[in-house]
Amino acid sequence: MGASRFDVVVVGAGIVGLATARELLERQPRLRLAVLDKEAVVGAHQTTHSSGVVHRGVYYEPGSLKARLCVEGAERVLAYCDERGIPVRRCGKVVVATDGTEVARLDELHRRALANGVPGALLIGPERLRELEPHVAGIRALHSPETAVVDFALVAAALADDVRAAGGEILLAHEVVGLTSLQQTVARPGERARVVVGVVVGTTSAEVEADRVVVCGGVFADRLAALSGAPPEPAIVPFRGDYVVLRPERRHLVNGLVYPVPDPVFPFLGIHTTVRPDGEVWLGPNAVLALAREGYRRRDVSLRDVGDTLRSRGFRRLARRHWWIGAGEMARDLSLRLFVASARKLLPGLEAGDVLPGPSGIRAQALAPDGTLVDDFVFHEAEGVVHVRNAPSPGATSALAIARVIADRVSGAHAAGQLP
Ligand SMILES: Cc1cc2nc3c(=O)[nH]c(=O)nc-3n(C[C@H](O)[C@H](O)[C@H](O)COP(=O)(O)OP(=O)(O)OC[C@H]3O[C@@H](n4cnc5c(N)ncnc54)[C@H](O)[C@@H]3O)c2cc1C
DSSP: OOOEEEEEEEEOOSHHHHHHHHHHHHHOTTOOEEEEOSSSSTTTTGGGSSOOEEOOSSSSOTTSHHHHHHHHHHHHHHHHHHHHTOOOBOOOEEEEEOSGGGHHHHHHHHHHHHHHTOTTOEEEOHHHHHHHOTTOOOSEEEEETTOEEOOHHHHHHHHHHHHHHTTOEEEOSOOEEEEEEEEEEEEETTEEEEEEEEEEEEESSOOEEEEEEEEOOGGGHHHHHHHTTOOOOSEEEEEEEEEEEEOGGGGGGOSSEEEEOOOSSSTTOSOEEEEOTTSOEEEEOOOEEOSSTTOOSTTOOOHHHHHHHHHOHHHHHHHHHHHHHHHHHHHHHHOHHHHHHHHTTTOTTOOGGGEEEEEEEEEEEEEOTTSOBOOSOEEEEETTEEEEEEOOTTHHHHHHHHHHHHHHHHTTOSOTTOOO
């Protein structure tokens, strides 16, 4: 029996892959499309292990993909949640400077927030901060009143329903193990050229063929890129983030999202508070090098994953330059007391007994060969395959906007090689 043939195959049923599939089917209702995922359920990884914050674009360099797609994506995902009856908690967020050294960086964030058009972003003093968050210590803060929280698992499930309702197939337990382009030689005036006419997608269940493939593989983005002959860099280095949960009787310590001023070199460091849609309050996540790309527990180790991390030029440079930051995060990971002590900088009334161990997530963080974290979203196209190479936070917020960009590419709205 021959391989099933589709117009488009999307690899990865996380929020980005599902949003892309939905967008493509909305544009071309007759498209034969399949989404493949190695897991038995959709959204099994980053999508269901995030803080659930619908970011509004406070942090990102104006003009960057993150800035543009986060602002657009937030509007779109909030509208989608309203349309689909998915609960949204509009709790707002404060980024808090606790001492004078952080004020200049906070002012820079305010400048970015204004440039990015973050709705309602305002610098506030300690009195207003006390009104919003009476238990938080700070000398100045940036208030983003429209930052919200949702359960991205519900968003992913709704997107998957839309894909199926529009005639798309979602093939679970299909791990992609090969991406081979089908090429043909065509005669053009004065030349003969090789053109890609399709892609064979090898999976652990069955082989499928597609005219175009989009890969949204999260923490495996680099390996899937290498399968299709794309460059292995940027490499993905997995960072585990653990949360702790406030005991229900201490939830009154926090009303909304409270963030420290980020370190510009490691923007994802710094424990923040998240009020979940159901009212639970989480503190975290920290950021510790994970020894397995999908190892949610400290004891999970994959020799292949550790080997890939250690072989990555970017990681070796990062580790040489910033080993003490990594050591600090590891210490905080092993000691709940240290974890709480860091959070106490923002919440001085917090005690070690106020928290219980919580869930963990693994971030897919792309690293450049020089050891810098790749900050912006990265898309790349080669041999009939569009790869999402880096979609860290605010990737869930931005998913519907990322989907638009990829769908433009797949439907040929941009000239070849013009992926933003
Ligand atoms: C701790 C943490 C907190 C975060 N907080 C936020 C937040 O508050 N707000 C926000 O906007 N973003 C947040 N993010 C980021 C957000 O979760 C991601 O940007 C987003 O989920 C990326 O979606 P994705 O579909 O690209 O990846 P994923 O959800 O990881 O999906 C990738 C999919 O690809 C599949 N796959 C991989 N390899 C293969 C293969 N070989 N064959 C078949 N399938 C394969 C996987 O099974 C998986 O389902 C957070 C992330 C983490 C980890």
